[in-house]
Amino acid sequence: MPERKRTRLAAERVADLIQTLAGRGYTVIGPTVRDGAVVYEEIADAQDLPRGWTDRQEPGRYRLEPRADGAWFGYNLGPQSWKRHLFPPQTKLFTAERADGLFRILGPEAERRPRAFIGVRACELAAIAAQDQVLLEGPFRDGLYAARREGVFIVAVSCTLAAPTCFCASLGTGPQAPGELCDIVLTEVVNGADHWFLAEAEGARGAEVLDRLAAEPCTEDDSRRAGAAVYAAAQSQTRRVDCDGLREALEDNFEHDRWDAVARRCLACGNCTMVCPTCFCTTMEDFSDVEGSRAERWRRWDSCFTATFSYIHGGSVRTSVKARYRQWLMHKLATWIDQFGTPGCVGCGRCITWCPVGIDLTEEARAICRDGNDGNTVA
Amino acid sequence: MMPGPWQVRRVSKETPDTFTLVLEPLNGGRGGFRPGQFSMLWVFGVGELPISISGDPAEEKSLTYTVRSVGPATQALISRSVGQELGVRGPFGAGWPVDQARGRDVLVVAGGIGLAPLRPVIYHVLDHRKDYGRLVIAYGARSPRDLLYRKELAQWARQKDVQVLTTVDYGGVSWRGRVGVVTSLFRFMRLQPARTTAMVCGPEIMMRLVARELTTRGLAAGDLYLSMERNMKCGVGFCGHCQWGPHFICKDGPVFPYSRIAPLLDRYEL
Numbered sequence: 001m002p003e004r005k006r007t008r009l010a011a012e013r014v015a016d017l018i019q020t021l022a023g024r025g026y027t028v029i030g031p032t033v034r035d036g037a038v039v040y041e042e043i044a045d046a047q048d049l050p051r052g053w054t055d056r057q058e059p060g061r062y063r064l065e066p067r068a069d070g071a072w073f074g075y076n077l078g079p080q081s082w083k084r085h086l087f088p089p090q091t092k093l094f095t096a097e098r099a100d101g102l103f104r105i106l107g108p109e110a111e112r113r114p115r116a117f118i119g120v121r122a123c124e125l126a127a128i129a130a131q132d133q134v135l136l137e138g139p140f141r142d143g144l145y146a147a148r149r150e151g152v153f154i155v156a157v158s159c160t161l162a163a164p165t166c167f168c169a170s171l172g173t174g175p176q177a178p179g180e181l182c183d184i185v186l187t188e189v190v191n192g193a194d195h196w197f198l199a200e201a202e203g204a205r206g207a208e209v210l211d212r213l214a215a216e217p218c219t220e221d222d223s224r225r226a227g228a229a230v231y232a233a234a235q236s237q238t239r240r241v242d243c244d245g246l247r248e249a250l251e252d253n254f255e256h257d258r259w260d261a262v263a264r265r266c267l268a269c270g271n272c273t274m275v276c277p278t279c280f281c282t283t284m285e286d287f288s289d290v291e292g293s294r295a296e297r298w299r300r301w302d303s304c305f306t307a308t309f310s311y312i313h314g315g316s317v318r319t320s321v322k323a324r325y326r327q328w329l330m331h332k333l334a335t336w337i338d339q340f341g342t343p344g345c346v347g348c349g350r351c352i353t354w355c356p357v358g359i360d361l362t363e364e365a366r367a368i369c370r371d372g373n374d375g376n377t378v379a
Numbered sequence: 380m381m382p383g384p385w386q387v388r389r390v391s392k393e394t395p396d397t398f399t400l401v402l403e404p405l406n407g408g409r410g411g412f413r414p415g416q417f418s419m420l421w422v423f424g425v426g427e428l429p430i431s432i433s434g435d436p437a438e439e440k441s442l443t444y445t446v447r448s449v450g451p452a453t454q455a456l457i458s459r460s461v462g463q464e465l466g467v468r469g470p471f472g473a474g475w476p477v478d479q480a481r482g483r484d485v486l487v488v489a490g491g492i493g494l495a496p497l498r499p500v501i502y503h504v505l506d507h508r509k510d511y512g513r514l515v516i517a518y519g520a521r522s523p524r525d526l527l528y529r530k531e532l533a534q535w536a537r538q539k540d541v542q543v544l545t546t547v548d549y550g551g552v553s554w555r556g557r558v559g560v561v562t563s564l565f566r567f568m569r570l571q572p573a574r575t576t577a578m579v580c581g582p583e584i585m586m587r588l589v590a591r592e593l594t595t596r597g598l599a600a601g602d603l604y605l606s607m608e609r610n611m612k613c614g615v616g617f618c619g620h621c622q623w624g625p626h627f628i629c630k631d632g633p634v635f636p637y638s639r640i641a642p643l644l645d646r647y648e649l
């Protein structure tokens with residue numbers, strides 16, 4: 001097991017962290033405020049971070065508010081996830097050229113610049129692990145994803161604050177960022193003027209970067225205080241998914257009035273699938289020029305909420321919104337377990353916040369399982 | 380996700396809307412597949428489709444497909460002419476249980492284009508005649524002119540220990556064969572359920588009826604296999620479209636033992 005290096009980092013050293021990573025040739029991608037939301041984009045320096053902002057989230061509602069304490073990472077999650085950078089909304093698979101009825105495939109333009117992600121939350125690490133499982137660890141490997149994923153330097157940030165929509169604690173995916181999958185884990189402690197980071201390096205690459213940052217040794221007390229702040233964030237979560245027996249309960253309630261009730265509210269807009277950091281479904285699109293001598297094939301995110309998703313000639317398999325919502329929720333909380341051994345939900349709450357009508361999967365799952373199949377309840 | 384270049388070597392018309400294409404590799408591609416597997420066929424600038432391999436698995440120099448035109452991409456496929464190129468990925472998926480069926484009787488039940496993915500099983504059994512018991516082929520199509528491989532059906536019927544039964548939904552005046560759904564052929568089969576492995580492909584509703592009928596006749600659910608069909612964009616478990624309950628039909632199937640999927644077949648809009 002690689003040595004875990006623990007240090008205490010003064011708050012303003014975040015700027016040096018970004019510069020150090022940039023100096024090592026990484027394109028640094030991190031949180032920044034754009035159009036009233038925290039998004040993950042290329043950042044030049046610490047000035048770009050959402051310092052002094054926090055997010056207020058509720059079902060169907062998101063807004064940024066200033067916070068006075070100057071925390072660098074004093075918000076939870078925006079609509080985007082790291083999926084945007086690892087598995088972009090659209091990717092060109094290849095270009096092909098044709099002459100005399102024969103074509104030549106010009107391979108994909110492989111990635112590319114080494115990148116560093118800064119500000120990855122615990123649930124998002126779990127989501128990256130989930131996508132790795134789908135795209136890299138099965139019988140087939142997605143070379144385009146692999147090229148984007150490999151070598152990414154990850155600076156995770158444990159949460160010391162939870163939005164009302166968060167429920168990672170019940171799924172065991174957060175709020176403490178685990179050491180696996182990342183190079184450095186930061187925990188921001190801010191208490192008036194007492195503002196610093198517990199910075200833990202996972203492995204040599206992370207340790208080497210921390211060594212450059214004039215980090216001080218960290219005391220037992222520092223560790224304890226950082227841990228307590230994360231624990232408090234876990235304790236403050238009110239939503240939860242109870243995993244015990246959930247898969248079986250959902251399986252048993254394939255027919256349940258609650259599916260009809262939620263279908264009456266659901267707009268089948270697909271927002272939930274677009275913001276979800278684990279959703280991986282895609283469709284393909286082909287383009288060709290007018291002469292038919294050049295063609296491109298693109299892959300883009302798709303959503304199981306569209307009618308065309310399940311189309312086979314003659315019609316769609318899932319014609320009703322009920323069937324589509326059920327497919328989505330069952331996949332997240334039941335069949336993903338059959339397929340990959342863990343739920344396909346990491347508890348980030350994005351689908352709750354960004355659902356225009358505020359549908360909450362934790363509530364739907366609970367209602368379906370708690371009420372059994374007796375046809376109860378509309379929320 | 381990159382198709383290899385293959386060239387159309389032969390096109391033959393099976394029915395008014397169904398054609399068989401024989402492809403050979405350019406750039407050193409190879410054939411070889413297990414009966415029941417499919418390829419993703421890419422038509423330049425049009426799209427990519429899952430199509431079962433319908434040729435002889437012993438033939439390694441070419442791949443054969445039988446395609447029914449139901450929309451723009453399948454129409455583009457059957458409109459290819461000799462010498463033109465197609466992109467091929469695969470072969471993908473779990474095939475028919477030809478190894479487990481060794482030493483047993485084999486029942487092939489097909490509806491419509493469903494005979495295409497089963498033809499490699501028939502070739503395989505006939506190529507390894509001593510390894511298998513009786514071969515019974517029960518095949519139904521909409522009308523006489525929709526019957527695929529009519530010459531071959533007649534040839535197979537003349538072989539020892541092979542029984543070929545065909546039926547159509549609508550016969551017309553000149554049809555002298557049977558009329559009715561494919562399950563109506565079962566009373567003519569000479570088979571012992573306990574030593575039979577059945578392989579079924581056709582419209583889902585037909586497969587459901589066939590499975591029910593065969594199990595009622597004493598065939599074990601574990602000796603009965605169905606080939607499932609769902610929308611597929613990638614063939615390798617990435618695109619998510621072919622999910623059917625816990626299964627990705629492209630990589631867990633398309634062929635499944637009935638014992639594993641019977642409860643799912645009853646779930647409407649799954």
Ligand SMILES: Cc1cc2nc3c(=O)[nH]c(=O)nc-3n(C[C@H](O)[C@H](O)[C@H](O)COP(=O)(O)OP(=O)(O)OC[C@H]3O[C@@H](n4cnc5c(N)ncnc54)[C@H](O)[C@@H]3O)c2cc1C
Binds near residue numbers: 429
């Ligand atoms: C494993 C497998 C094996 C198959 N083998 C054969 C075969 O041997 N011969 C044959 O003629 N057909 C076969 N099909 C069906 C064939 O793929 C569809 O008929 C074809 O995709 C229809 O495309 P289209 O554009 O012509 O028609 P449209 O109906 O216009 O289809 C539009 C789009 O929907 C999707 N789609 C529609 N129907 C299907 C379908 N049934 N399965 C998957 N995607 C679909 C495709 O992405 C297609 O591009 C198979 C399907 C599967 C899943």
Ligand code: SF4
Binds near residue numbers: 278345347352
């Ligand atoms: S299902 Fe919702 S809460 Fe779960 S990971 Fe996806 S967006 Fe987050």
Ligand code: SF4
Binds near residue numbers: 265
């Ligand atoms: S659950 Fe909400 S976000 Fe998802 S499709 Fe329905 S209305 Fe849209």
